[in-house]
Amino acid sequence: MPLLEVTDLRTWFHTRNGVYRAVDGVSFSVEKGETLGIVGESGSGKSVTCYSLLGLVPQPPGRIESGTAMFDGVDLLHCTPAQARGIRGKRIAMIFQDPMTSLNPYLRISEQLIEPLIIHEKISKKDALAKGLAMLEAVGINDAPKRLHQYPHESSGGMRQRVMIAMALITRPELLIADEPTTALDVTVQAQILELIKKLQQQFGMAVIFITHDLGVVSGLCDRVQVMYAGRIVETGDTRTLFAAPRHPYTRALQRSIPSMQPKGVELYTIPGMPPDLSKPTGGCAFVARCEAATDVCRATDPRLASLTPTHATACLRVQNNEL
């Protein structure tokens, strides 16, 4: 049984300008201890998917229209607030993109770090601080005893992201959701943080959902990848297969537009046009206007994710019909 099983999740935003279908029928599962990468460009719904699971979508304007997310027998989308509080921050933890703004500048690191322990584990402040100190050391912070009592502004970006990771992992969660945790960091610091997440994952045996727009980050870290476009999963597979032989035209186009995958000086492939307006569903495939291989069938039929092999699935009608 998978650790987390999401079925047909739809999160729509009801605004004055229309209904934006940010997440529109997403189903996936995460096994114990595995790393799942969610890749997509801005606006593809990768963050909203994870925010929905943790009840972090502002409602209104957001509304979860349908779907279930079973985590160890509890439906995260329909459980009571008390049940959600027992899971969120304890068994499922999250780290955010920007370490500069996601720590509270008014509180010492110690207070923020041990807050989840005090809330979820009913231990004394002294024991919590001892655990906090051990955790800071585990994420590789030098002179942790001093850092513990400092304020966030006294640390650099990489250090703050380490504090965020320590905070998320202090309750030993079974699932960690990382939303672009290295996007705001320099490459050498990014390499440190990725290595750290890998190490801690093995140590604690937790599952990780890693959201990113960087295909490079995914390739080294994740067991499985799913590619999102316009609120849907368009392709999913184990990392090696998906990178070596992507099938969906969007994944292929994405790969061809990265400079490091192309010989130097060659004109990069560009995807024509722009992502579709999520408030105006077309009835057909969302990628159709930008797809080189689109046919009339693609415009008329809504494609579903279908398996090509047991570990590889795509939502392209032409691939499913063996035409591509």
Place this chain on the structure above:
Amino acid sequence: MPSPILQLQDVKTHFPVESGFLFKKHAGTVKAVDGVTLDVMPGEVLGLVGESGCGKSTLARTIMQLLPATSGTVVLEGKNLTSGSAAEILAVRRDLQMVFQDPFASLNPRMTVYATLAEPLLVHGVCQPSEAKERVAKLLETVGLAPRYMQKYPHEFSGGQRQRIAIARALALSPKIIVADEPVSALDVSIQAQILNLLSQLCRKMNLTLIFIAHDLSVVKHISDRIAVMYLGKIVELGPAADVIERPRHPYTRALVSAIPSPNPEIERQRQRIMLPGDPPSPLNPPAGCAFHPRCPYAKEICSASVPPLVAAGPNREAACVRLGEI
């Protein structure tokens, strides 16, 4: 051998840091750019890479004369910009244009595209107000936008389109050099590819010299002819783009190259990463000698003794490391 279009000679840009409220005390100096000597050839694309805080943006702004250099000279086609009068600088401004990182912040939200693009033309008297419309239409076409967008405001465009408008603004005065400071960092990969293609086409077509600043090495390698790697205000390695990335000489460049995640899982799983400990040091209080030595895996005592100069390291290559021969 053509002569360089832009020459930087020992350029330093320092910022004084003051402490205290009423009685300001001099508390130190941030040496953002600390002795950069560099020749830029006409028509070349020079990539400038480094992590945040290494001084690459400050160097760009110093070249543009948006920041005064503390010492050293910036010479554009024989004209010394650092000692020039305001009028002289205004006259060369049109040869030197800039594209900024964030297209959401670099365009005035209250000006239409037409107003944004016509302003430099009219300020510099390049054309009569009656011809401005035609010129602006042509500029928009050059960057791949339809002239009918002229009366729109920046908020009506996507990030990629805004960056095209910013590029059109830079091209308005037919400059000789464009300095692009992280022009694609704020964009999605598919849009990034469009802007990179546009920039390299424009350079080829108009014989532009481009100084391209980015922290993403694969982007810089793709577009540049030569790459300069900066660390803490100094250039530590310089050479032909592919050469520098594939056979880096300086230990910092090696670490930087090895830190880029590769979008190929086979390569990614096999390779050995050079992990740099810690963060880049504060430019307020840089380490003695080679600024990189506290994080360098090859550092020896000699590295903290003196600042290594850029020396020849192979054909067309330069690197600033005293242990170059041994590592």
